[in-house]
Amino acid sequence: MIAKRVTAPNQLDLGLKLSTKKTRKREFLDEMDRVVSWSDLVALIEPHAPRARTGRLPFAIETMLRIHFLQQWFSLSDPAMEEALHDVPLYREFAGLDDAVVRLPDETTILRFRHLLEAHELAARMLGVVNDILTSKGLMLRAGTAVDATLIAAPSSTKNNSGARDPEMHQTKKGNQWHFGMKAHIGVDAELGLVHTVVGTAANVNDVTQGHALLHGQEEVVFADAGYQGAMKRKEATGVQWQVAMRPGKRRALDKSNPIDALTEKIEKLKASVRAKVEHPFRVIKRQFGFVKVRYLGLAKNTAQIKTLFALSNLWMARKRILQGMQA
Numbered sequence: 051m052i053a054k055r056v057t058a059p060n061q062l063d064l065g066l067k068l069s070t071k072k073t074r075k076r077e078f079l080d081e082m083d084r085v086v087s088w089s090d091l092v093a094l095i096e097p098h099a100p101r102a103r104t105g106r107l108p109f110a111i112e113t114m115l116r117i118h119f120l121q122q123w124f125s126l127s128d129p130a131m132e133e134a135l136h137d138v139p140l141y142r143e144f145a146g147l148d149d150a151v152v153r154l155p156d157e158t159t160i161l162r163f164r165h166l167l168e169a170h171e172l173a174a175r176m177l178g179v180v181n182d183i184l185t186s187k188g189l190m191l192r193a194g195t196a197v198d199a200t201l202i203a204a205p206s207s208t209k210n211n212s213g214a215r216d217p218e219m220h221q222t223k224k225g226n227q228w229h230f231g232m233k234a235h236i237g238v239d240a241e242l243g244l245v246h247t248v249v250g251t252a253a254n255v256n257d258v259t260q261g262h263a264l265l266h267g268q269e270e271v272v273f274a275d276a277g278y279q280g281a282m283k284r285k286e287a288t289g290v291q292w293q294v295a296m297r298p299g300k301r302r303a304l305d306k307s308n309p310i311d312a313l314t315e316k317i318e319k320l321k322a323s324v325r326a327k328v329e330h331p332f333r334v335i336k337r338q339f340g341f342v343k344v345r346y347l348g349l350a351k352n353t354a355q356i357k358t359l360f361a362l363s364n365l366w367m368a369r370k371r372i373l374q375g376m377q378a
Contacts, residue, residue, distance in 0.1 A: 078123075079144050085365045085372045086119070088112055090179050098170045109155055114163040116145045117155060122359055125340035128157040128164070173354040174248075177361040181246055187375060189368050192268040194240030198275060198328040199257045200336075202352070204231035204344045218349045220252040229253055232349060234356050236331060237264030240273055243327030244367060245360040250353030262286045273324045293321050334363040 092111050099111055120141055121131050134141050135154045147154060167173055184190045204219040221230040233255060237247035247264045257277040262284065265272065271291045274281065282292040295301075296318055304311040335341045341359055344352045365372070 076140055079140065081369050081373070082119070082123070082362075082365065083144065084376070085369045087179070087183050088115070090183065091115060091176055094175055094179055095167070095172060098166060098172070100166075106153075109159065110146070113146050114155065114160075117141075117160060118163060118167070118358075119362060120144065121160070122341075122355070122362055123339055127345065128160045131160050132157040167358075168351055168354050171354070173357040173361075177245070177248065177357050177364075180361045180364055181244070184244060184364060184368055187368075187372065189242060189371055190239050190244055190246065191241045192266070194271045194273065194324070195237045195246070195265055195269040196240045196243075196273040196325050196328040197235070197237050197261055197264045197278065198325070198332075199233045199235040199260070199277075200332045201229050201253055202231050202234055202344055202356070203229065203342065206230040216344075216347050218252060218347075219344075220254040222253040231344060232352060233257075234332075234353075235260045235264055236328065236360065237266065238328045238331060240269075240271070240324055240327065242368070243330040244364045245331050248353070248357045248360050250349050250356055252349070258284070262288070265290065273321055273328075275325060293324075295321060295325065330367060331360055331363045334366055335359045338366065339363070 092115065095111050095115065100108065117131060117135070120126065120134075121128075124134075126134055132155065135145070135147065142148070142154070167176075181190055201222070201224065204216055206215055206221075208214055215230070219231050221228050223229075231253050233251050233253050235249040235251065235257065236245050238245050246266050249260050249263050251260060258279070258281050261272075261274065261278050261281040265288075267288075269290055271293060272281075273293045274295065276295045276297045278292070278294050279297065281287065281294060296314075301315070301318060304315055306312050306315060335356075339359060339362070341356075345355065346352050
């Protein structure tokens with residue numbers, strides 16, 4: 051007697067539609083899919099993309115860009131991204147790789163695309179494209195800038211092939227703790243906290259030395275913490291007005307019962323409320339995107355990744371306003 055094969059009812063028959071359940075991850079990707087201007091970014095990359103003359107056709111630029119952004123959003127290495135494409139249908143769907151696709155990008159293909167972006171310094175240009183779009187929508191203002199820097203850890207272990215730490219990374223002391231890695235310096239719009247300029251340096255570089263490099267040149271006022279004391283006296287100083295925080299020890303010594311000191315304290319609180327906006331992009335890339343440690347060797351590669359992350363953080367922070375504009 052021949053056994054009869056029983057076919058289990060599929061998800062559609064059951065009415066479950068599990069593959070399209072509105073999970074938080076799917077909702078996140080749906081929103082980012084709508085706010086990213088894919089055509090503009092593809093047009094930026096296309097002139098530099100290799101043309102296949104023989105062998106297999108290359109994957110579409112937009113597909114590879116979507117995969118590259120998935121890596122940034124979910125903190126995936128090249129090998130981990132390759133595995134995720136095989137394991138997670140949602141990622142394949144977002145990248146435009148349906149189940150009929152014969153092959154998926156492997157880690158070498160993913161790495162080569164990243165190297166293409168690095169070789170032509172396209173991360174900085176992508177940040178510029180994103181900011182031009184946000185400016186056209188009235189979401190980037192030019193009157194004021196807030197500047198700050200954050201430490202990004204790098205592996206300090208010497209248990210590797212070279213037996214040494216990354217020579218472009220350095221250690222620095224913050225408070226009573228030593229940190230090894232790099233710094234991400236950013237200039238943000240003082241109104242909405244969107245990043246317009248990014249500079250990457252070793253961790254031991256003083257913040258004030260990069261202050262003027264973080265300005266776009268059209269601002270009238272700059273807000274900074276006490277680490278930027280003396281910025282207005284540097285030789286590269288321009289006519290911009292610097293609103294730098296008072297040193298903590300000096301501020302603690304203020305006598306609140308004294309009218310002048312009380313007014314000084316109010317001014318410091320006002321300046322602090324503006325400076326707080328510069329912390330928002332740091333929170334997005336570290337908490338939302340999970341970027342807490344450098345992945346590559348050298349400042350150039352890691353700075354390119356950081357610029358991409360801040361471009362994506364701008365879209366994430368402005369997404370509600372962008373989506374509202376689409377519905378209007």
